[in-house]
Amino acid sequence: NAGVTQTPKFRILKIGQSMTLQCAQDMNHNYMYWYRQDPGMGLKLIYYSVGAGITDKGEVPNGYNVSRSTTEDFPLRLELAAPSQTSVYFCASRRGGTGNEQFFGPGTRLTVL
Amino acid sequence: AQRVTQPEKLLSVFKGAPVELKCNYSYSGSPELFWYVQYSRQRLQLLLRHISRESIKGFTADLNKGETSFHLKKPFAQEEDSAMYYCALINTDKLIFGTGTRLQVFP
Numbered sequence: 001n002a003g004v005t006q007t008p009k010f011r012i013l014k015i016g017q018s019m020t021l022q023c024a025q026d027m028n029h030n031y032m033y034w035y036r037q038d039p040g041m042g043l044k045l046i047y048y049s050v051g052a053g054i055t056d057k058g059e060v061p062n063g064y065n066v067s068r069s070t071t072e073d074f075p076l077r078l079e080l081a082a083p084s085q086t087s088v089y090f091c092a093s094r095r096g097g098t099g100n101e102q103f104f105g106p107g108t109r110l111t112v113l
Numbered sequence: 114a115q116r117v118t119q120p121e122k123l124l125s126v127f128k129g130a131p132v133e134l135k136c137n138y139s140y141s142g143s144p145e146l147f148w149y150v151q152y153s154r155q156r157l158q159l160l161l162r163h164i165s166r167e168s169i170k171g172f173t174a175d176l177n178k179g180e181t182s183f184h185l186k187k188p189f190a191q192e193e194d195s196a197m198y199y200c201a202l203i204n205t206d207k208l209i210f211g212t213g214t215r216l217q218v219f220p
Contacts, residue, residue, distance in 0.1 A: 031206060035210075040212065041212060042119075042199065042210045042211055042213050043157075048206065048207055058207065090157065092157075092208075094208075098145060099145065099165065101159045101162070102149075102159070104156045104158070107156060
C-alpha cells in the first residue's frame with residue numbers, strides 16, 4: 001500500500017493564482033482531512049470528509065474548497081492565493097471507529113509571494 | 114469547547130534524563146486521546162493511543178480524567194527521540210491537535 005500520497009511536494013504561487021493540492025489514499029478509508037501546519041501553531045483543520053460526496057468545514061476553511069467524488073481522492077483547491085496561505089499542508093485519512101489511527105501524507109510546502 | 118493544550122513549545126534534556134511532555138484537554142464526555150510524533154523531514158505518525166495502554170519506544174501516557182491530562186513520559190531519553198510531539202483528541206469525526214512540543218535530546 002502506498003498509504004496517503006500528496007502532490008506536489010513544493011510549490012510557489014504568486015498572489016491571486018489558483019492551484020489544487022492532490023491527495024489520495026489506497027486504504028479504503030472513509031474519513032479524509034486537510035490540515036495546515038504553521039510554525040508554533042500546530043495543525044489546523046481546514047476541511048474534512050466522512051465519505052464520498054460529503055464534506056464539511058474545519059477551523060480555518062476560508063480561502064479553500066474541497067470535493068470528494070471518490071473514496072480515494074480528496075483534492076484541496078486554493079482559488080485566489082494570498083501570502084497568509086503560505087504553509088505546509090497535510091492530508092490525512094482514517095478508518096472510522098474507536099481508537100483507529102489517522103495516517104498522514106508527506107505534506108506539500110506552499111509559498112505564496 | 115473541545116481543546117488540547119500543550120504548554121511547552123520546547124523541551125530540552127540530556128540523553129538518559131527522564132522526559133515528560135505535558136498535555137491537558139477539555140472535553141465533555143469520554144475522551145479518546147493520542148500522541149503523534151513528527152521526526153525531522155518525515156510525516157506525522159502515531160506514537161500511541163490511550164485505549165491501547167501500550168508502551169511504544171519506551172514512551173507511555175496515562176489518561177488522568179481528574180486532572181484532564183494525558184502526559185507523555187519516558188524514563189531515559191535517547192537522542193533519536195528528538196522530534197515534534199503532538200497530543201490529539203478525537204472530537205466527533207475529527208482529530209483536534211495541540212500546538213505541539215519540540216523535544217531536543219542532547220548527547
